[in-house]
Amino acid sequence: MRFRGSLVSDGAYLLLILSCFICIVFTAGDPNRYLQNVIFLNVAFLIAIVTYFTNVTAGLILNILFIFGYGTYTLYQTIVQGDGIGVHTYFWLVMTPAFTLVTWLLTYGTKQLQQENERLRQSNTTLATMDERTSLKNTLSFQYDAPVFMALSVRYGIPLTLLVIGVKYWDEIKRMIGEQQLLDAVAQLSKLGQTSIRTNDSLYILNRDNPTWGILLFTDRDGANLVMERLKERVADLNRSEFAEKYRVGIVLRMGAFQYDPETVSNPLEFVAQAKRQLEYDV
Incomplete structure (x- = not known):
């Protein structure tokens, strides 16, 4: 249990760094949509933060709302303004849920480690035969x-x-x-x-x-x-x-x-x- 929690937490942390790197490269690589990409990046971070402090269900609901809103915005640009659908259209549809998933994995792994630490602490308290303050038998x-x-x-x-x-x-x-x-x-x-x-x-x-x-x-x-x-x-x-x-x-x-x-x-x-x-x- 401890090994699995550590593996999930470490893996999620590395994936989060990789996701941030990909988003930064993508945002900097398209100057024409720089402001738009920065806004979407902040939305992705905001949903990830909400997921971290609540649960994955709240994150999924926010992602559904984001996809619906982003899909409506894309449809408006395609029909009214005549913009084409390219890679940039699908990027945030993929990366925003990916941020949420990685954040949830990080939270899950951290909670597993915390629970394991609490079990070890309780076990140490229950089984320890020496008082830690005085080094006397208890x-x-x-x-x-x-x-x-x-x-x-x-x-x-x-x-x-x-x-x-x-x-x-x-x-x-x-x-x-x-x-x-x-x-x-x-x-x-x-x-x-x-x-x-x-x-x-x-x-x-x-x-x-x-x-x-x-x-x-x-x-x-x-x-x-x-x-x-x-x-x-x-x-x-x-x-x-x-x-x-x-x-x-x-x-x-x-x-x-x-x-x-x-x-x-x-x-x-x-x-x-x-x-x-x-x-x-x-x-």
């Missing part, structure tokens, strides 16, 4: 990884805790700094989370619009509390650095943790929901 990746962590926890009796992190007063912060600064702040906070965990723990961004991170920790609830304290210390250091001066705000994190229990957690979404409920206690 919710889809969490859906894949969490069952593995949960199975390992049950099989080897290793405690597993999900730590969820949010930013207090995020709606107010968004109104205070620009969009690009928001993206930079989220990326910087994500790096802070990465440097605060062990290599066998896994960090995810669960919501990038209202920044929420999740960390799967092979530890119990007490171990998660130590990680939370370490993160709070890192954020405090960050607020005392150039971060607060750059973004004109101080960041305060909300954190909640939930230890995995096979009896109460049946899937990754329930695991996230249970951990997010703990955020309500961090006020």
Whole structure:
């Protein structure tokens, strides 16, 4: 589909250039009908433009009206003025519909490419396991990884805790700094989370619009509390650095943790929901 759309679009573009070249040569080659040919050339362009921004049906209707009008004009010249019918008479009868057809092919090929691009974009959004802004694993990746962590926890009796992190007063912060600064702040906070965990723990961004991170920790609830304290210390250091001066705000994190229990957690979404409920206690 993508190859066909590209082929049609490229072919139509070349045909359009060729058609313009032929019309220019024809118009310049007959000085006696120069003004007449320029008028017909503009009419052909106008019909092509209407076809591009509407559809081929509108272009065909306009071409029928043009052929009818041009035929009437030619008949008048032949009968009343006695002009003969030559190549110039048939040229615009052929070239005007040709312009319309080439323009429609160009529009068709472009739309095919746009549709293919939209399908690829949606497919990338659906299947991508990395967040493009922060290069962190996203919710889809969490859906894949969490069952593995949960199975390992049950099989080897290793405690597993999900730590969820949010930013207090995020709606107010968004109104205070620009969009690009928001993206930079989220990326910087994500790096802070990465440097605060062990290599066998896994960090995810669960919501990038209202920044929420999740960390799967092979530890119990007490171990998660130590990680939370370490993160709070890192954020405090960050607020005392150039971060607060750059973004004109101080960041305060909300954190909640939930230890995995096979009896109460049946899937990754329930695991996230249970951990997010703990955020309500961090006020």
